[in-house]
Amino acid sequence: MTDDQETVRTLYKKLLGLYPRTFKDRLGESMEQTFNDLCNEKQQSKQGLFGFVLWTFIETTAGIIQEHILLITQGDTMKSIISNPKSAALVGFLLALPFLLLNTIVGSRMEPFYSLIRPDIHTSPFEYVLLAVVLLLLPLGAFIAARPIFQKGADGKRKFYLVNIILASILVTGFVALSVGLGSDIYRCDVLQIPNCD
């Protein structure tokens, strides 16, 4: 096995760790085996790994989000997620992923997604809406991640969760910085239409 394959398998195992615990305990091992089988197949057929790995990681991430949404929509789970510091931090982190994904697609012009988001050379209205939605997920993620800090425990005292505080701070800072930066760019380039404003 090459170093690349070893790295990819390790990363995939870590990605599977983001599934809800019940899902991971029941199907995680089988998923990992299947991914390894697919990697072996690509290796034996001398096909490139990059496209397969990218597609599998995106598809699995979509599956992870779907499983968490299902968990949230089933009964009183939302309440228990946002009161548990670990799951609140995880949900906060997951809500930042769409922005990172959009940024990666646009930054590296990843096809076919790039053409769908930006069919011609100018930023499309769809892209603006998408950007606004994924940006707004950042403060929502910060709120969910920070929620356990503001809740009083059984002893009537608030607890200090360092990871949640750091994550919420990063998400809020990122949201403010990105909103100001992108907002001023959009205002100069698209509203004022200043030439060569990029």
Added chain:
Amino acid sequence: MTTTTNPTPPLTPAVFHILLALSNGERHGYGIMKQVEADSQGKVNMGTGTLYGSLKRMLDAGLVKESDKRVDPEMDVPMGTVSTPPSDERRIYYQITDIGTKALAAELARYNRIVTLAQERKLYPNTFAYDG
């Protein structure tokens, strides 16, 4: 006109293909993927997220069940080369249950009724002659 009520709701395409792949024997995850690909003549390419998301719901609904872990002799033993040493990895197999078999039969009957209707209206096969 008589109407009959069907107790089983329509299956999603992923669930239908998984049940079809398991209809002639137990398979592990990779085996299901390959069987789905073969059954659909390469038109359905299911990713691991979709496959296991569907399997989780199918396990919960009792359409499939896990069977004992065991080595797949076709996959693991003959692969012994310098680059891929032989492994005896024990795999989790999935098998269709009685409920799953009934749900698959109901779905196939539903498809059959649609095809019959399309033939009666002379829509099929001429309308969808992709190869023509």
